[in-house]
Amino acid sequence: MSAKRPAPELPEPLEPLVDAHTHLDACGATDADSVRVMADRAASVGVGTIVTVADDLAAARWAVRAAHWDPRVYAAVALHPTRANALDDEAKSELERLAADPRVVAVGETGLDYYWPGKLEGCADVETQIEGFRWHIDLAKRSRKPLMIHNREADHDLLTVLLDEGAPSKVIFHCFSSDTNMALACVGEGYFLSFSGTVSFRNAHELREAAKVVPVEQILVETDAPYLTPHPFRGAPNEPYCLPYTVRALAELREQDPFELAELTTLNARRVYRV
Structure with a gap:
């Protein structure tokens, strides 16, 4: 087995930036000190605000604690669609309590994932995912928080459920990975599209074309760390400090000045999350 690639070096600073979606716990943070170290490292290259996101109940509890440990960190809470089969009454009650916390800025990540059912043991089936979504x-609307969406191979059904339920006033498609048609459909509904390191992958042709058509006032940027480390560090550990690599790749793709894109995506994030 080959050794894991080393962590990327610190990028040239690019500020201001907001990492709109990351997982500090999965990056290895465990306590207030390790959260502070990661936030300091991110801040050293211009990433001054971080939204750490839950995918199960334990991660949701941890994310809220992390958001209280460091003023640069905020939380999003939900059960990932593949874990929707754990959304019992007790889980719902706790998520409602956590979502009400002032350091929680979104309900997420939730949505639909049609890739894993049948491949991943214990994964929620499609019907259960739709019910959980x-x-x-409804929780996002009741708590008046943005809805943060995970979408994998479920474009049509996801938009259908949003239309049927009536979307909250602010909807974020985290780690947008669909094509231009889906991007335009989301833009038309006023949704925000958040781009991760995948936009820097040269073989992500449809995604890269989609990134060109999104109005700048509807773009967010994220790491989704520790996953999806941008080119040329693909396969290495990701962390919020790596965000400038993604923003520069996105700016080059869209033929924009990276500093201007950084400033505009930060304004969008502050508008969406109210931070």
């Missing part, structure tokens, strides 16, 4: 949409 509907509940999270």
